[in-house]
Amino acid sequence: MSTLSVNHLLGIKQLNKADxxxxxxxxxxxxxxxxxxxxxxxxxxxxxxxxxxxxxxTRTKLSFELAExxxxxxxxxxxxxQSSVKKGETLIDTVNNILSMKVDMVVMRHPNxxxxxxxxxxxDASIINAGDGAHEHPTQALLDSYSIREKLGSVKGKKVVIxxxxxxxxxxxxxxxxxQLQGAQVMVCGPKTLIPKYIDKLGVKxxxxxxxxxxxxxxxxMLRVQNERMDISYFPSTREYTQQFGVDKPLLDSLDKEIxxxxxGPINRGxxxxxxxADSKQAIILNQVENGVAIRMxxxxxxxxxxxQ
Amino acid sequence: MxxxxxxxxxxxxxxxxxxxxxLIEKHNDFTNTVLIGLQPRGIFLAxxxxxxxxxxxxxxxxxxxxxxxxxxxDDFRRSGKPLEANTTKIDFLVEDKNxxxxxxxxxxxxxxxxxxTAIQSFGRPNxxxxxxxxxxxxxxxxxxxxxYRGRQVDVINNEKVVVxxxxxxxxxxxxxxxx
Numbered sequence: 001m002s003t004l005s006v007n008h009l010l011g012i013k014q015l016n017k018a019d020x021x022x023x024x025x026x027x028x029x030x031x032x033x034x035x036x037x038x039x040x041x042x043x044x045x046x047x048x049x050x051x052x053x054x055x056x057x058t059r060t061k062l063s064f065e066l067a068e069x070x071x072x073x074x075x076x077x078x079x080x081x082q083s084s085v086k087k088g089e090t091l092i093d094t095v096n097n098i099l100s101m102k103v104d105m106v107v108m109r110h111p112n113x114x115x116x117x118x119x120x121x122x123x124d125a126s127i128i129n130a131g132d133g134a135h136e137h138p139t140q141a142l143l144d145s146y147s148i149r150e151k152l153g154s155v156k157g158k159k160v161v162i163x164x165x166x167x168x169x170x171x172x173x174x175x176x177x178x179x180q181l182q183g184a185q186v187m188v189c190g191p192k193t194l195i196p197k198y199i200d201k202l203g204v205k206x207x208x209x210x211x212x213x214x215x216x217x218x219x220x221x222m223l224r225v226q227n228e229r230m231d232i233s234y235f236p237s238t239r240e241y242t243q244q245f246g247v248d249k250p251l252l253d254s255l256d257k258e259i260x261x262x263x264x265g266p267i268n269r270g271x272x273x274x275x276x277x278a279d280s281k282q283a284i285i286l287n288q289v290e291n292g293v294a295i296r297m298x299x300x301x302x303x304x305x306x307x308x309q
Numbered sequence: 310m311x312x313x314x315x316x317x318x319x320x321x322x323x324x325x326x327x328x329x330x331x332l333i334e335k336h337n338d339f340t341n342t343v344l345i346g347l348q349p350r351g352i353f354l355a356x357x358x359x360x361x362x363x364x365x366x367x368x369x370x371x372x373x374x375x376x377x378x379x380x381x382x383d384d385f386r387r388s389g390k391p392l393e394a395n396t397t398k399i400d401f402l403v404e405d406k407n408x409x410x411x412x413x414x415x416x417x418x419x420x421x422x423x424x425x426t427a428i429q430s431f432g433r434p435n436x437x438x439x440x441x442x443x444x445x446x447x448x449x450x451x452x453x454x455x456x457y458r459g460r461q462v463d464v465i466n467n468e469k470v471v472v473x474x475x476x477x478x479x480x481x482x483x484x485x486x487x488x
Contacts, residue, residue, distance in 0.1 A: 002392065002393055003392060025394075026392075026394060029379070029380075029394035029395070029396065029397070032396070032397050033380065033430075036431060037431065037432065038429065038430040038431075040430075041381060042381060042426065043380045043381075043382075043385050044385075071380075301380075304386070305385065307386065309387065
């Protein structure tokens with residue numbers, strides 16, 4: 001019998017290869033479900049899930065909520081901006097109050113790295129990390145790998161470059177772990193100021209020349225410049241960043257091969273990638289969004305099966 | 310563990326032909342009928358019946374689909390059974406069609422109940438019938454009975470009926486096994 005080796009999804013670091021395969025195989029079936037005329041299954045009708053978003057989110061929150069509803073779970077939503085957190089309530093008190101309402105699973109986004117791990121040690125509910133600071137964003141990494149597998153047949157042996165703001169990106173770290181676990185080679189590319197000092201210790205290549213990076217790779221995952229996390233100026237101007245690390249159609253056309261373009265969203269059009277690249281056939285950005293629902297349904301379904309009755 | 314042969318290859322073959330003839334009696338040329346094999350093991354019976362109908366009885370263009378009921382089961386979190394889902398492959402509409410569900414063994418009826426819920430995602434059929442190779446009498450939890458049955462057997466609860474198919478298990482046979 002195959003089940004996940006973990007009771008919580010806190011990060012890719014805690015998963016093994018069999019877990020990822022099981023999630024992907026289950027997501028395949030959910031992808032079929034969400035393409036039916038009636039997109040809902042009754043599996044989780046006795047499960048209550050709380051979406052706790054201590055940080056702004058649009059697509060991740062919507063994607064999780066849709067996944068939960070398509071599994072027939074009861075869903076409650078919480079965002080810190082409209083809550084008693086503003087009055088000084090601690091994380092554990094907030095969560096314990098919510099859990100007193102008999103919640104079985106918590107999907108949490110939090111600005112502090114390790115918030116999910118902390119919570120998993122103090123509460124009984126199953127925790128899914130929907131992004132903790134600049135640490136991990138496991139479901140995003142899973143859906144990225146799943147999208148690569150769907151487009152190129154497999155992740156193993158593929159060369160993936162992650163371009164942009166690596167320093168502030170939880171997507172980058174989770175992607176590095178997930179891709180390496182599945183046998184891909186990973187490179188990071190961006191301004192030196194936005195590449196963490198010891199990232200090569202994770203076994204990734206580091207490149208500051210975008211053209212060289214694109215010539216090397218099969219897939220380019222373009223990250224958003226996270227202006228909201230930048231307390232100092234990491235590069236002279238957005239215009240200069242775009243000239244050095246932005247991808248436009250002439251640049252793609254000048255490569256002697258066709259590479260796959262990914263972006264976890266939201267896109268700053270004209271900064272990381274131009275509109276004609278974002279809307280081109282090489283881009284699988286909208287596939288990523290669709291796969292996000294299937295992957296999140298799979299993760300929730302597999303974790304829910306471990307919740308005791 | 311003791312095992313007893315309920316049906317051998319020859320008997321399975323005779324029964325399959327009889328079931329195919331019964332289907333033809335009701336559904337004629339199958340223009341408005343679809344066969345749906347229930348995952349995981351009902352699909353082998355569905356494949357065989359479709360093959361017999363095509364090759365021996367010259368029925369053309371049989372619509373055959375596979376339906377997975379994993380996400381519609383009522384024992385999620387209740388049983389220790391594997392969670393893995395199988396593939397659903399229904400690339401036609403079932404709206405206003407006559408559906409024949411096909412499964413190898415009818416036991417409690419809960420799988421069929423799940424299948425009745427699952428098929429609603431593909432439209433509103435005109436009619437749904439059930440065909441099973443083995444009907445385990447006296448073990449039903451729900452008011453569900455087959456319209457076409459290969460063999461009815463009386464089996465006590467600690468016995469298991471195992472159906473083998475030549476394409477998958479190298480022989481056509483049905484065994485009764487002491488659990």
